[in-house]
Amino acid sequence: MGQQLYFDNYSPVGDLIVVAICFVMIILVAASYVSKTKGFNLFLNMIGYLVLASFCDIIHHQLYTNVADGNYTAVYVIRILYHAFLFSILLLFVVYIVEIQRLEIRKRIPIMSISSIIYLTVLITDIVTAVRKTGFRLDRNGKAISGLNIFLIGYLAFMVVIIFLMVAYRDRIYKRAMVGFYGTMAVSFIILFMQGRHGQSSFTAATFLFPIIAMMYLIHSTPYDVELGAVNAAALKDLVKYNYDKKRDFIFMSLYLPDFDAEGRIIPKELQTTIRHFSSEFFKNAVLFQVSNGHVILIAPKNNNPDHENRINRILNSFQLEYERFQFDYKVIIGNSAEEISRKNEYVSFIQNIHRNMEINTIHLMQPEDVGAFNRYEYILDELEDINKKHDLRDERVLAFCQPVYNIKTGKYDTAEALMRLKLPELGMVFPDQFIPIAEEQGFIHVLTEIILQKTCDEIRRLIQEGYEVNRISVNVSVLELRDDGFTGDIDQIIDDSGIPNEKVAIEITESRSDSDFLMMKGKIEELKDRGIKFYLDDFGTGYSNMERIMELPFDIIKFDRSLVLASDADKKSEKMVGSLANMFSELNYSVLYEGVENDGDEKRCINMSASYLQGYKYSRPIPITELDQFFSKVDG
Numbered sequence: 122m123g124q125q126l127y128f129d130n131y132s133p134v135g136d137l138i139v140v141a142i143c144f145v146m147i148i149l150v151a152a153s154y155v156s157k158t159k160g161f162n163l164f165l166n167m168i169g170y171l172v173l174a175s176f177c178d179i180i181h182h183q184l185y186t187n188v189a190d191g192n193y194t195a196v197y198v199i200r201i202l203y204h205a206f207l208f209s210i211l212l213l214f215v216v217y218i219v220e221i222q223r224l225e226i227r228k229r230i231p232i233m234s235i236s237s238i239i240y241l242t243v244l245i246t247d248i249v250t251a252v253r254k255t256g257f258r259l260d261r262n263g264k265a266i267s268g269l270n271i272f273l274i275g276y277l278a279f280m281v282v283i284i285f286l287m288v289a290y291r292d293r294i295y296k297r298a299m300v301g302f303y304g305t306m307a308v309s310f311i312i313l314f315m316q317g318r319h320g321q322s323s324f325t326a327a328t329f330l331f332p333i334i335a336m337m338y339l340i341h342s343t344p345y346d347v348e349l350g351a352v353n354a355a356a357l358k359d360l361v362k363y364n365y366d367k368k369r370d371f372i373f374m375s376l377y378l379p380d381f382d383a384e385g386r387i388i389p390k391e392l393q394t395t396i397r398h399f400s401s402e403f404f405k406n407a408v409l410f411q412v413s414n415g416h417v418i419l420i421a422p423k424n425n426n427p428d429h430e431n432r433i434n435r436i437l438n439s440f441q442l443e444y445e446r447f448q449f450d451y452k453v454i455i456g457n458s459a460e461e462i463s464r465k466n467e468y469v470s471f472i473q474n475i476h477r478n479m480e481i482n483t484i485h486l487m488q489p490e491d492v493g494a495f496n497r498y499e500y501i502l503d504e505l506e507d508i509n510k511k512h513d514l515r516d517e518r519v520l521a522f523c524q525p526v527y528n529i530k531t532g533k534y535d536t537a538e539a540l541m542r543l544k545l546p547e548l549g550m551v552f553p554d555q556f557i558p559i560a561e562e563q564g565f566i567h568v569l570t571e572i573i574l575q576k577t578c579d580e581i582r583r584l585i586q587e588g589y590e591v592n593r594i595s596v597n598v599s600v601l602e603l604r605d606d607g608f609t610g611d612i613d614q615i616i617d618d619s620g621i622p623n624e625k626v627a628i629e630i631t632e633s634r635s636d637s638d639f640l641m642m643k644g645k646i647e648e649l650k651d652r653g654i655k656f657y658l659d660d661f662g663t664g665y666s667n668m669e670r671i672m673e674l675p676f677d678i679i680k681f682d683r684s685l686v687l688a689s690d691a692d693k694k695s696e697k698m699v700g701s702l703a704n705m706f707s708e709l710n711y712s713v714l715y716e717g718v719e720n721d722g723d724e725k726r727c728i729n730m731s732a733s734y735l736q737g738y739k740y741s742r743p744i745p746i747t748e749l750d751q752f753f754s755k756v757d758g
């Protein structure tokens with residue numbers, strides 16, 4: 122029968138180390154940003170049970186060594202508790218794996234039933250064999266006798282369940298994380314094996330430690346950027362979900378620095394330090410998240426910061442001071458968690474949508490309307506996505522409007538600009554300022570252009586067939602689209618298929634700042650230009666203009682922006698300036714078109730300033746393209 126067994130070879134060192142490591146883990150969990158996803162509480166419980174188990178083991182041996190004659194009950198009880206804690210950890214480990222594998226209920230039931238049966242069997246056997254003196258027991262002299270070792274059997278049975286789970290559903294966990302779990306479990310086995318060979322019993326609890334360390338490292342840890350003090354944005358979703366589940370409100374502050382937001386850019390060291398201080402100085406328990414190179418979001422729980430209004434004011438005051446020092450462009454948004462955004466867990470896109478509509482170097486305090494605007498944005502985005510997917514060039518949601526253009530030389534309307542609108546089931550008419558930026562950002566602009574071009578070509582063909590004099594209709598194209606290799610081919614194809622001459626179509630583009638864009642644009646414009654398509658330079662006079670480059674591109678018409686029409690009204694000097702610019706262009710054989718001509722005064726000035734074409738509300742508001750026949754004249758008429 123089992124003699125002295127492991128008892129003589131026990132030293133509390135193993136258990137003490139386990140307790141110490143558990144405390145280290147608790148300190149690390151408190152100090153780091155951990156993602157509190159579903160398994161997190163299980164993970165904490167496992168650490169707790171491990172500490173308890175180690176203590177029980179120490180006490181158990183202590184009691185055994187000092188056991189007084191006769192009364193051995195405490196030794197038995199503590200021993201059973203020790204097993205209960207260890208097996209609870211194994212049971213929780215199974216629940217944990219099932220959780221991270223997101224196993225369906227149907228598959229969970231057998232796994233959990235088997236695990237519970239093993240768990241109960243071990244504990245009941247422990248108790249029964251103790252009572253019947255067939256398992257572990259102390260003899261009359263207080264010597265321990267091992268008896269039936271149910272512990273090892275239970276341990277192995279759990280391992281079989283765990284390994285089964287990890288093999289059968291291996292596809293559900295990222296492979297490298299899996300390797301981490303296998304690796305740490307292998308270390309546990311080696312220790313268990315070595316301990317057995319040496320007749321030791323001090324390191325049993327230690328073998329439970331390694332899978333727990335693996336969990337912390339692989340699943341819950343989210344490293345800080347030590348300089349900025351931020352964690353990555355993926356963790357933001359976890360925190361939002363956690364707060365939403367617990368119904369906890371929070372404050373968020375978003376700092377966007379466009380200068381540093383490009384790829385490869387980074388916030389300068391000194392500014393990083395300032396941001397790091399900011400994120401810990403003003404709010405308790407705040408966490409900073411880095412969304413992109415130039416965008417950080419601070420989340421602070423409301424219940425830890427009852428005086429948040431004050432704190433917000435203080436942070437804003439300090440921010441102004443820092444701004445005077447650094448002078449980098451910024452957009453700041455401050456707001457409260459909103460039920461709807463939390464439910465969708467979309468604070469980043471919510472904030473980005475506010476950015477889209479706010480001025481640079483301003484601070485925006487979130488309004489209830491922002492949520493509505495975001496819903497609208499998402500709806501538009503969904504529709505654009507669908508339009509893009511269907512790729513129906515006659516999609517009814519995309520409307521071609523147009524504005525007839527007055528030709529001064531002929532005194533007639535024979536050209537027009539196509540302008541896009543969306544007509545969406547839930548919103549009705551949507552104007553370009555509401556969807557063009559979204560479409561450009563999300564890569565849906567080209568399909569919209571194709572649809573407008575298709576509808577414009579359809580209308581040109583109809584007008585020609587009905588005997589109208591159509592010089593041409595221009596379509597707006599985004600510089601972003603030109604970057605795409607298929608651009609010229611797509612344009613060509615649509616015009617070709619509709620059977621109208623190429624020169625009936627013009628493309629309006631705006632200037633681009635970048636050098637690489639310029640060369641790329643030049644190539645594509647020349648290619649289409651060779652086939653007869655006309656080109657207009659749109660929005661001349663808004664901001665930046667590089668004359669040298671404009672001259673290098675084969676434009677037919679320069680469209681003077683409405684801001685120049687307005688400027689020319691300010692005083693004689695400005696009128697002279699705009700006029701000489703226009704004059705210079707016409708002497709170089711470009712035609713000048715003035716946009717935004719609203720009244721007789723505008724018209725008169727523009728005619729005096731070398732205008733060839735006039736466009737604006739004075740002649741017509743944008744109308745459905747099919748109503749253009751009201752402006753155009755018949756060839757013979």
Ligand code: C2E
Nearest residue numbers: 540541553557573597598599717718719736737738739743
């Ligand atoms: P844009 O190309 O400069 O178009 C002229 C804009 O000025 C149109 O606004 C037009 O309605 C407006 N406008 C016309 N006459 C007057 C006037 O007398 N006074 C004033 N204040 N405004 C006038 P809309 O249709 O809202 O379009 C806005 C912008 O959206 C366009 O500016 C263009 O950049 C973009 N856009 C419109 N349609 C398309 C399109 O099919 N594709 C692309 N990529 N962009 C488009």
Ligand code: CA
Nearest residue numbers: 538597629659
């Ligand atoms: Ca235009």
Ligand code: CA
Nearest residue numbers: 659660680716
């Ligand atoms: Ca324009």
